[in-house]
Amino acid sequence: MDPADEKTVAALDSYLHDVQAGRPSSREHLLADHPELAGALACLDDLDELAAKDEDDIPTIAQTGPAAPVARNLPILDNYEIECELGRGGMGIVYKARQKDLDRTVALKMILSGQLATDEHRARFRDEARFAARLQHPNIVSIYEVGEILGQPYFAMQYIGGPSLARQLRHGPLAPEQAAHLVLAVAQAVAHLHQHGVIHRDLKPSNILLDEESRPFVTDFGLVKMMAGDTQRTSTGVIVGTPSYMSPEQAAKSALVGPLSDVYSLGAILYETLTGRPPFHEATPLDTLVHVLESEPAPPRQLNHAVPADLELICLRCLEKDPARRYPSAAALARDLQRFLQGDAIEARPASIGQRLARWARREPALIAHLVTLGGCTLIAQGAYQLSVDVPLDFHLKIMGTLVAWIACSYGCQVLLNRPELSERMKFIWAWLDVVFFSSLLYFDDAIATPLVIGYPLLIAASGLWFRDALVWFTTIMSMISYAVLVGFEWHSIIDAHKNLMFEVSLAVLGFVVTYQVRRVRALSRYYERRSLP
Amino acid sequence: MDELSITDLLQRARAEPAELDRLFGQCRNYLAVIARAHIEKRLQAKVDASDLVQQTLLEAYRDFRNFRGGTEAEWLAWLKRILAHNAANFIRHWQTTGKRAAKREVPIGPGDSSMAPRPEPADNGESPSQALLRKERALLVADAVAQLPADYQEVINLRNLQRLPFQDVAERMGRSRPAVQMLWLRALNQLQQILADLTNASQALAVNRHGPR
Structure with missing residues (x-):
């Protein structure tokens, strides 16, 4: 081989x-x-x-043969016979087990011992878990028992046979009606949690289990909050995982996390069931986080034409950055989904022009920045032309033509940037075009010795916003070359040359500074990534 | 056009029993792949599961009136339950009568054809394109597996479906570990290819049906 x-x-x-x-x-x-x-x-x-899994849904097969070999080192619990491991998360291990006295199958979650450092934490955890165990709802995984074995807390929960929603969604989106039904049931369950003062905080497809009839069950609610007071958690590795389903206020670790953060997560789940992907899912958690905080998701109908307009409105209302703009509660979301399913008029209204502009600005900030800056420059150039008498028309047209071409190219770049397969390359191409257009303007305007050269540092600084150090270096080097070429055209005397050289050195230093910042943020991001839960 | 989902087929089959053949034809590979993986894993030997599949299809055919669900997932779950019941009997029989008796009853060995596509009663003259459905992923994957050459099927069955480590796969297949791994890599590549083709064909039909977007 x-x-x-x-x-x-x-x-x-x-x-x-x-x-x-x-x-x-x-x-x-x-x-x-x-x-x-x-x-x-x-x-x-x-x-x-x-595949033929141990916990598989052909149970009679397992019962006829000799008992499946159970892995060693399983904790021993008197009343439970552990059958197999179902999964591991940052918080603990889940086993499938048989509760002997009641002769029923349960899911047993052992909390990793490191998670609850002190007796006080353990006591609080027990209280919270007992409280959660009192919650009963047809779409919530029931907690049967909370206990402790050798200082290790555990839960016995209702066993749900099917896959999680996350696994289900690997095969692509659900039909819109089906998605609405599913999220309706989940929203009602979450509303029930809220009524009892429990905020889920970690709603995501992998925390929604499906039974054989594809009914959803919410699980792991409130656990994150129970852990939240544990100051040890940052050093033991529990921190909320992928930011894809996290509300902006949660991602920013703001104090405002509340029921409306769950409403956001419900919207993110609805979004994924409709389109097959979460609203934001970038290559690294850092990029995802930046998008959650700053940008807008693509409208679901853009990704899946079959999504009804009303359902898109419902989904986007949940995903509003400002909690006040979302549904006031999970119950309100459930009601609107119900109205949608019954064919009644929904409560969510289409966004106003202003809102739509604001969303566009968040979705395509690079394009908006170009339009605003270049539009402003065009206006100023036009104004200057009108006010002065000695500007020749052909010179003015050359400047205006370049500006308009630059605007048009920026638009084209954004369109191509939206294609995932081109987006990395387009960032470089766009940066290169910016340098080329800007240098042409300086050349036509003979402005190399004017304050306009500030454009080069500006381009270098702006390139850092993509968080790619290669892109910063690329922009820096392109700027330095362009500047050198322009200076070559306008060579006056050796006396000024050292100032030009100083400018070049400043550009390089700026490139270094921006790269350094990008690297630092990346390092923080990797730290964050290592700490993420599955 | 004739392009239908399993859900549509279920509805049709309720109204028109002749459609049942077509419905079952679409699920045969799926049942065969699952049955073989489960039984072989349980018995740790190579077994011909084709009779088991046949038995399951017959019972499903007989009891179709009792099936109340309407979705693909419900349908497959129902089939699996019948399969599970029959599989339990199969295993009990195999264990009590001993391997030899079972061997006499069902041919085992290189001639094993349990997973090969066989002429289906469902295909009464319909063109290949008509036979394609917008299938659930699991059905497509099973169809793709059934199209692989026998040794590719074997290695996928052992490593992926029975979840055996390569050491055991090598032992069961009587080949060296690197050889088995190489075979697995080739099998995966070919499976991807077949799956892509099947998916494209299935999607092309879906587009035709819903019109260009």
């Missing part, structure tokens, strides 16, 4: 191993290193859906 194949096999096998063990997959990391394996990974996932 040649070494390349050997590596591929090893990578695929270790991924499959994780999938089969129910461990959080290393998918993102693997794809970052080997993007060409995307198809193979999808294939492995698909095959695993058909």
Whole structure:
């Protein structure tokens, strides 16, 4: 076997191993290193859906043979017979178990011992869990029992046989009606939690389990909050995971996290059930976080034409950045979904022109920045032309033509940037076009020795907003070359040359500073990433 | 056009029993793949599961009136329950009568054809394109597996479906571990190819049906 194949096999096998063990997959990391394996990974996932699993839904088979071998080192609980491991999360391990006295199957969640450092924390955890155990709702996973074994807290919960919604959604979006029904049930369950003062805080497809009739069950509610007071958590690795479903106020770790944050997460779940992807899902958690805080999701209908307009309105209202603009409660969201399903007029209204402009600005900030800046420059140039008498028309037309062409190119760049497969390359192309257009303007206007050269530092600083150090260096070098070329055209005397050189050096230093900042933010992001939950 | 989802087929089959053949034809590969993986995993031997699949389809056919669901997922879950019941009997029989008796009853070995596509009663003269459905992913994957050559099917069955580690796969197939791994890689590549083709064909039909967007 040649070494390349050997590596591929090893990578695929270790991924499959994780999938089969129910461990959080290393998918993102693997794809970052080997993007060409995307198809193979999808294939492995698909095959695993058909696999003969220990906890599989052909139960009679397991009962006829000898008892399945149980992994060693399982904790011993008197009343529970552990059958197999269902999964592991940052907070604990979930087993499928048999409760002996009542002869029923339960899901047993053992909380990792490091999570609850002191007796006080443990006591609070028990209280909170007991409180959660009192909640009964047809779409909430019931907690049967809370206990402790050898200082390790555990829960016994209702066992739901089906996959999680996250797993279900790997096969693509649901039909809009089906999605509305599902999110309606989840929203009602969440409304029930809110009524009893419990905020879920970590609603996401993997926390929604489906039974055999595809009824959703919300699980893991309130757990995050129970953990929240534990100051040890940052050093033991529990922090909320992917920011894809997190509300902006939660992502910003603001104090305003409340029921409306759950409404946002419900919107994110609705979004994914309709389109097959979360509202924001970028290559790294940092990029996702930046988008959650600053930009707007693409309208669902743009991704899936089958989504009805009303359902899109409902979804986008949940995803409003400002909590006050969302539905006032999960119950209100449920009511609106109900109205939608009954064919009645919904409460969510289409966005006003102003709101739509604001959303557009958040969705395509780079384009808006270009339009505003270049539009302003065009207006000023036009004004200057009108006020002065000695500007020749052909010179004015040259300047205006360049500005208009620049605006048009920016628009084209944004359109191409929206295509995921082109977006990385387009960032470089756009930066290059900016430098070229700007340099042409300086050249036509003979403005190399005027304050207008501020444009170069501006472009370098702005390139840092993409958080790519390669892009910053690229813009810096392009700017330095362009400046050098322009100075070459306007060579007057050796006396001024050292000032030009100083400008070049300043550009390089600026590039270094911006790169340094980008690297620093990236390092923080990696720190954050390592701490993420599955 | 004749392009239908499983849900549509279910509705049709309720009204028109002749459509049942078509519905079952679409699920045969799926049942075969699942049945073989489960039984072989349980018995740790190579077993011909085609009789089991046949038995399951017959019972499903007989009891179709009792099926109340309407979605693909419900339908597949129902089929699986019948399969589970039959599988339990199959295993009990296999264990009590011993491997030899079971061997006498069902052919095992290189001639094993349990997963090969077989002429289906459903295909009464319909063109290949008509036979394609907008299927649930699981059905498509099963169809793709059934199209693979026998040794590719075997390695996928052992490593992916029975979830055995490569060491065991190598032992069961009587080949070296690197050889089995190489076979697996090729099988995965070909499976991806087939799956892409099937998905495209299925999507092309869906587009035709709903009109260009």
